[in-house]
């Protein structure tokens with residue numbers, strides 16, 4: 001089973017993936033961490049030194065590297081489904097799950113880990129809220145192509161949804 005967790009930054013893709021994978025008895029990979037290890041640079045450094053376009057190319061490259069592994073939960077970065085044909089590829093190869101959390105949930109999480117995320121690192125709460133509205137408007141039609149959408153479901157509930165669904 002190949003599972004892709006997608007959704008906005010701060011929606012808990014890494015946390016959910018880490019906890020979901022053992023329930024399913026498969027390995028978990030966080031795409032950003034995998035990319036950082038391979039490049040020996042943080043996402044923040046890549047954005048700063050090489051720019052977003054370069055990051056998106058790396059994201060696509062490493063994401064394609066992982067696809068041949070059939071037993072995996074992959075937590076993607078928030079932008080991954082929105083570039084190239086990544087969303088189509090994910091839907092063709094596995095089960096895509098959109099963590100469609102509330103705005104409040106996302107903003108709380110972003111404020112906690114803001115420094116790690118180059119796109120929002122220096123924003124005030126108000127700027128962050130406006131940015132969220134604008135970016136989600138652009139990205140949601142990618143996210144909404146997911147085969148399964150979950151709102152505020154926790155990991156156990158998501159696990160049960162996967163078990164009960166006939167994909």
Ligand code: S3P
Pocket residue numbers: 007008009010013014032043076077078079080117118119
């Ligand atoms: C990004 C989200 C980040 C990371 C990069 C860009 C985005 O991942 O890939 O900073 O474009 O939404 P998280 O969603 O895990 O924060």
